[in-house]
Amino acid sequence: xxxxxxxxxxxxxxxxxxxxxxxxxxxxxxxxxxxxxxxxxxxxxxxxxxxxxxxxxxxxxxxxxxxxxxxxxxxxxxxxxxxxxxxxxxxxxxxxxxxxxxxxxxxxxxxxxxxxxxxxxxxxxxxxxxxxxxxxxxxxxxxxxxxxxxxxxxxxxxxxxxxxxxxxxxxxxxxxxxxxxxxxxxxxxxxxxxxxxxxxxxxxxxxxxxxxxxxxxxxxxxxxxxxxxxxxxxxxxxxxxxxxxxxxxxxxxxxxxxxxxxxxxxxxxxxxxxxxxxxxxxxxxxxxxxxxxxxxxxxxxxxxxxxxxxxxxxxxxxxxxxxxxxxxxxxxxxxxxxxxxxxxxxxxxxxxxxxxxxxxxxxxxxxxxxxxxxxxxxxxxxxxxxxxxxx
Numbered sequence: 001x002x003x004x005x006x007x008x009x010x011x012x013x014x015x016x017x018x019x020x021x022x023x024x025x026x027x028x029x030x031x032x033x034x035x036x037x038x039x040x041x042x043x044x045x046x047x048x049x050x051x052x053x054x055x056x057x058x059x060x061x062x063x064x065x066x067x068x069x070x071x072x073x074x075x076x077x078x079x080x081x082x083x084x085x086x087x088x089x090x091x092x093x094x095x096x097x098x099x100x101x102x103x104x105x106x107x108x109x110x111x112x113x114x115x116x117x118x119x120x121x122x123x124x125x126x127x128x129x130x131x132x133x134x135x136x137x138x139x140x141x142x143x144x145x146x147x148x149x150x151x152x153x154x155x156x157x158x159x160x161x162x163x164x165x166x167x168x169x170x171x172x173x174x175x176x177x178x179x180x181x182x183x184x185x186x187x188x189x190x191x192x193x194x195x196x197x198x199x200x201x202x203x204x205x206x207x208x209x210x211x212x213x214x215x216x217x218x219x220x221x222x223x224x225x226x227x228x229x230x231x232x233x234x235x236x237x238x239x240x241x242x243x244x245x246x247x248x249x250x251x252x253x254x255x256x257x258x259x260x261x262x263x264x265x266x267x268x269x270x271x272x273x274x275x276x277x278x279x280x281x282x283x284x285x286x287x288x289x290x291x292x293x294x295x296x297x298x299x300x301x302x303x304x305x306x307x308x309x310x311x312x313x314x315x316x317x318x319x320x321x322x323x324x325x326x327x328x329x330x331x332x333x334x335x336x337x338x339x340x341x342x343x344x345x346x347x348x349x350x351x352x353x354x355x356x357x358x359x360x361x362x363x364x365x366x367x368x369x370x371x372x373x374x375x376x377x378x379x380x381x382x383x384x385x386x387x388x389x390x391x
Contacts, residue, residue: 024359026284026323032273033263034245036177037281040185040256044321044363046281048178052158055262057175058237059101059124060247061166063183064147066121066198069113069132070191071150080114084135086127094127100167100239103128104207104216115206120165122204122220124236129165140164151179154186168239177260180247184234184258188249199233200225223271224248228278236270237262244270250278255319257281284324290332290355290365291318297367298334300351304376305342311370312336312351318365320355328357334367344373 028047036051038044072078091107093099103125105111111119111131119128133143140163147161156179162172188195202225205217223246224231231250238244245262259277264270291297291314299309312334322328336351344350351367 024323025361026280028277028280028284030261030273030277031264031269032261034177034261035277036181036260037277038181038185038258039281039285039287039321040188040258041254041287042319042321042363043365044285044361046257046285046321046361047277051177051260054158054174054176056166056168056171056173056239056242057180058166058239058242058245059126060175060180060235060237060245061161061163061173062120062124062129063180063187063235063247064150064161065129065133065143065164066117067183067187067191068143068146068150069117069136070187070194072136073113073194074191078113078136080112080117082113082135083110084113084116084131085110086131087134090127090130090134094130100126100165102126105131106207117198118201118204119206121198121235122201123206123218124221126165126167129163133164151183154182156182159183166237166239168241177262180260181258184247184249184260187234188256188258195233200231202226222246222248223274224250224278227271227275231278238267246270246274248274248278250282252282255282255287285321286324287319288322289317289319290330291353293317296370297353298351300334300336301339302344302373303339303341305340305344305373306376307371307373310340310344310350310373312367313370314353315347315349315366315368318353320363320365322357322360328360330355330357332356336367340373342373342375344369346370346372 034053035049037047039046086105086107086109088107101124103119103123105127116128116132119125130140133140137143143164144161151159159175159179162169203217203219205215207216221236228250230252233249234247236246244264247260249258261273293314293316296311296313298312300312302310332353332355334351335354340350346369348369349366350369353365353367355363
């Protein structure tokens with residue numbers, strides 16, 4: 001049976017609140033050629049400026065290198081205390097001022113995955129990326145295949161990776177701001193423990209100076225850390241072709257925002273615009289509750305199940321992003337690919353609550369099944385076939 005999008009209107013009484021008037025989205029101006037912000041707690045895109053333009057990511061590509069490593073760690077295929085050796089050829093290629101930012105690795109040195117990840121995320125080390133890539137996949141080229149497979153799985157529809165560190169490669173590597181935000185969101189949501197462990201670290205020490213042999217400590221370049229409450233990631237980037245960019249996130253009072261800026265002209269401009277943009281996201285917008293966790297919103301039709309319908313409930317307290325102080329009118333509908341096909345597990349994401357309001361972004365919130373629905377037995381399937389045949 002062909003699955004169709006099913007739409008179910010949700011009465012205002014089904015929502016926790018109802019709003020009587022219209023509102024307009026808060027305005028923001030930035031000198032950044034590319035900008036994007038999403039509220040992860042509501043699913044709302046708060047701001048988008050040329051967000052689907054293909055562009056070089058510079059070191060923001062390292063977020064995908066870290067994501068691939070996090071995935072392998074989660075699956076038990078890679079361990080934080082596992083060590084990889086720095087090949088002399090790799091050291092030679094990524095040593096010296098012409099090789100960009102570095103972790104200051106040494107040839108023949110054995111370095112743990114944990115320290116390499118600190119070198120990638122905190123120090124933005126180009127050398128650390130390639131050593132990790134070679135250690136995991138044998139060659140950097142083989143590792144980038146993993147990066148692109150992950151990008152496809154995550155739905156990064158307009159991105160491609162040709163290097164593990166974002167070094168300029170004549171356009172082979174490209175991303176969009178929307179895809180970078182999706183990668184950041186996936187990192188935060190899929191790997192919360194590792195995200196917290198690595199991305200919010202303010203500095204890291206590795207390597208020694210040639211003269212005195214003093215330890216080298218480098219600061220995290222994240223422009224939000226220490227400047228915006230709740231900031232805890234993610235990654236800066238800079239090359240001559242890309243300009244100065246940043247993908248960042250912060251959480252305040254249970255509300256998490258992800259932002260991307262790209263194409264800025266200086267280090268200091270990246271700091272000021274990033275802080276201003278994130279502050280705007282928290283101050284100009286507010287999160288309002290609409291459905292309490294566990295509350296049933298509607299029912300969805302089930303095909304070939306031991307029940308003909310399944311309840312659709314909120315998996316968490318669902319909220320919408322609204323302009324601060326606004327009380328706009330809202331309408332809601334439930335959308336799912338239906339009828340749903342059994343078996344269905346309780347808690348599975350099977351539908352969405354789509355909330356619209358004139359002048360504001362569409363917001364899509366998840367709904368999950370309230371119970372298990374098993375496949376119907378032989379007679380149930382036969383009866384369903386007959387009723388389908390004769391209407």
